[in-house]
Amino acid sequence: MLARNVIVRSLILIVLAGYTAFAAGPFVWVAIMSLRTTTEISDNPYGLPFPAHWWKYPEAWFNSNYEIYFLNSVLITTGAVLLLSVMGAMAAHCLARYKFRGNRLIFFLIFSTIILPPQITIIGIFQILVNYGLYDTRVGLMLVYVAMQMPLTVFILEGFFARLPQDLFDAARMDGYSDFEIFWKITLPIGLPAISTTVILNMIYIWNEFLFAVVLLVDDGKRTLPLGIQRFMGDNLDDTGMLATGLMIAVIPVIVAYVFFSERMIQGMTAGAVK
């Protein structure tokens, strides 16, 4: 019985290790290729990176506007996440705390936008941004991202805020807190864990977003990282080695963040699905 158990367990372990190779293998392969030149790769695509060509990293970084793409992504993501957190928390606080007519209707409207396919808004958004002179601007794209992620943010935060004990708010009102103070001094500090969850979720979605960026940005100086990679890919299509380096530059920040904040990132990404 015990021997059989050991065999079964090692079988499971082998299968799981196999799946791990499937899940992580592609990254390892690209990481190795990023340190090899294209000539080395075409000789043997699966060789090891000896000698390691570290110079390819500065080369890829400086010859392809990566610093601009990076900066654009950072600016747009930070701005959108800030706006989302403040406005989303305010809206969620309102929906969770105040009973008024149409409360549930608004909640339903916000929620139903989650299922919308992006095509239904993107053509209209394109026209509107052109009309307002926000087409091909970073601000325009940032505002669109805020609108895009707002429903999910409010949905997650409302679920959390609604579970805070009402007594807390009644007591605060008794002490003479104004509506704004209640939000600022009670809901926000207590809701911080939930808010940080939505921050992580929104950061990753916006950092990786591609469709709206490709439609709404044209100018090379305004491109975000995913668009930059796409351009880099177009320029280096046959230069596998350099392209691998470019991909790694885009992947490394996410992986580094994941190493430090893995549990929080997993929790953030799945926040919408588990409550």
Place this chain on the structure above:
Amino acid sequence: MTFLLPAFIFYLLFTAYPIIKTFYNSVHLIQPNASDEFVGLSYYFDILFDDRIFSNALVNTFIWATAAPIIDVALGLILATALYSKIPFARFFRLAWFTPVLISYVVVGVIWMWIYNYDWGVVNTLLRTVGLDAWTEVWLGNPSTALWSLILVDAWKWVGFHMVVCLAALHSLPSEVIEAAELDNCGWFDKLVYIKIPMLKTTLVNLLILAFIGKMKIFDLVWIMTKGGPLWSTETLATYTYKRAFQWDTFNLGYPSAIAVVSFGIVLVLVLSMSWLSRSRERLEY
């Protein structure tokens, strides 16, 4: 009430108004530097009865949105069950499997184009190594394999996500039930089918519906890897709308808007009927 205002303004400006605009577009000829011309429902008739590319895109999207969630959730559940049974290195496995979820589709797309490369890609190299040269394939260039090749990449990206959610749900189950089953000498498979799946039913149904909604939106991966080709075999509703609106120089935003409205209607009907069919009285959790 004022707390709601900023978010609501955003909603009106960048969600509600564009949707109304899209509906308006869909019955007009919209051209730059010309006034809009009313064309009635003619685009809708064209789309539904004449547009072969649209019907192709619809079928592809539907196959994708049906097959991928089932693969994702099934694999995710199996992996979660394995981790649940106190396997060593469980934490490491969990972290490693989740990584693809965080990586942008653009990066994922390029990596998998290499994996599917005919001459030196991993798939064909593996097949040649085990002597199955006849099975090698131009995976993304052959209309009959391209769609499934993409669906596999999509599954690769999302299985980890479903595994984490299933694992969390498994841990929240009352352990007495599972221990009782173990005392009754209930096998691994029976335990999964007769105990865990029924108890996780709500979570699994929600995950399926959620994945379905997500896959109906699929754009990035297709755009990076195949641009809808070859021969429209990987065209999806989103890529086709994008092409008609911003790529083909037809200078008419009316027709793609009508495509968007039709796809919206289809998604809405499917999602509503799915949540109705699942008959779970709890509200859909997203």
